[in-house]
Amino acid sequence: DAGVTQSPTHLIKTRGQQVTLRCSPKSGHDTVSWYQQALGQGPQFIFQYYEEEERQRGNFPDRFSGHQFPNYSSELNVNALLLGDSALYLCASSLVTSGYTDTQYFGPGTRLTVL
Amino acid sequence: AQTVTQSQPEMSVQEAETVTLSCTYDTSESDYYLFWYKQPPSRQMILVIRQEAYKQQNATENRFSVNFQKAAKSFSLKISDSQLGDAAMYFCAYRKETSGSRLTFGEGTQLTVNP
Numbered sequence: 001d002a003g004v005t006q007s008p009t010h011l012i013k014t015r016g017q018q019v020t021l022r023c024s025p026k027s028g029h030d031t032v033s034w035y036q037q038a039l040g041q042g043p044q045f046i047f048q049y050y051e052e053e054e055r056q057r058g059n060f061p062d063r064f065s066g067h068q069f070p071n072y073s074s075e076l077n078v079n080a081l082l083l084g085d086s087a088l089y090l091c092a093s094s095l096v097t098s099g100y101t102d103t104q105y106f107g108p109g110t111r112l113t114v115l
Numbered sequence: 116a117q118t119v120t121q122s123q124p125e126m127s128v129q130e131a132e133t134v135t136l137s138c139t140y141d142t143s144e145s146d147y148y149l150f151w152y153k154q155p156p157s158r159q160m161i162l163v164i165r166q167e168a169y170k171q172q173n174a175t176e177n178r179f180s181v182n183f184q185k186a187a188k189s190f191s192l193k194i195s196d197s198q199l200g201d202a203a204m205y206f207c208a209y210r211k212e213t214s215g216s217r218l219t220f221g222e223g224t225q226l227t228v229n230p
Contacts, residue, residue, distance in 0.1 A: 033217065042119075042206050042220030043160070056217055088158060092218075103150070104218060106160035 002027050004093050004107035012113045013081050021076040021110045025093030031055075032074035033104060034066060037088040049074050050096055078112075086114045117142045119209050121221035128197045129229050135182075136192045136224045138207030144168075146212035149183065149190045154223075155203040163205070166190065168212075194226075202228045 005024045013019050025032055031050045035043035045058035049068035068074045072093075078085055088111050092104035118141045128134035140149070151163040166174045166183050173181050178198075182191045194201055207221040 035218075040223075042222050043218070045217040045219070048217065058217065090160060092160075103162060103165060105162065106152075108157070108159045111158075 004091055004105055006089075006091050006107040006110050008110060009108070010111045010113075012115065014115050015081055015083060017081050018077065018079045019081060019112060021078075021089050021091075021112070022073065023076070023091030023093075023107060024073045025091075026105050029093035029095050029105070030072050031094045031096045031102070032068060032072065033092045033094070034074070034076045035090040035092065036060070037090055037109070039087070043090055046076070081114045083114050086112060088112075117144075117209050117211075117219045119207055119219050119221040121207055121224050123224045124222070125225045125227070127227040127229060128194070130197055130199060132197055133193060133195045134197055134226065136194075136205050136207075136226065138190045138192070138221055140188050140190065140207070140209050142188070142209065144211055148210045148212065149181075150208040150210070150218070151179070151181070151190075151192045152206045152208060152220075153201075153203045154206065160206070164192065197228050199228050199230060202226055 007022045033048040034046040037043040046060050047057040048055050052068045063079045065077045088109045090109045091107045094102040094104045120139045147168045149166045153161045153163050164176045178195045180193045204223045206223045208218045210216050
């Protein structure tokens with residue numbers, strides 16, 4: 001059973017650039033959530049996609065945007081990168097329609113460094 | 116807004132001994148879920164254990180068990196017979212009962228296991 005996958009593993013960008021991170025959910029899952037984890041801190045919720053729409057959003061600026069494709073995979077886009085955007089970006093997938101606890105399962109993350 | 120607090124930034128335990136990690140949370144909801152996730156140096160966030168707030172019985176998963184005190188809003192994790200592979204950052208997380216809701220994480224506890 002394929003788990004959550006993310007690409008790339010590492011990424012280095014400079015201030016002002018744009019970046020796209022990718023996530024494929026666990027087989028059978030239909031919902032993708034994105035989290036930002038700064039060094040030494042707990043993950044912070046960015047947004048969640050279900051049925052190709054953004055369903056929930058955390059306290060992040062509009063520079064952070066996303067997309068979900070018909071196959072449930074998702075992209076996270078960050079424009080006009082700032083030094084403070086350097087972090088580990090985690091993708092988590094879940095099944096909303098399970099009728100039970102839709103536990104979120106995480107991918108290995110993408111380490112973004114902004115210089 | 117819900118908050119999750121882990122008051123122990125670091126903990127250490129001897130191999131084969133027992134250790135307890137603490138977590139408190141604040142919510143006005145009556146139905147919710149609580150989780151412990153483990154994040155080893157590989158960065159992959161791994162689900163350790165899950166507790167439904169409506170269940171009085173404490174969850175157990177092999178060597179991992181929780182002490183859930185709903186009135187006190189406390190959710191501690193006990194690791195028995197600690198193993199070297201248990202060394203990791205442990206995060207406590209909260210989620211509303213509503214399907215698909217975001218996870219709110221604590222700041223984490225770094226667990227060291229000494230041989």
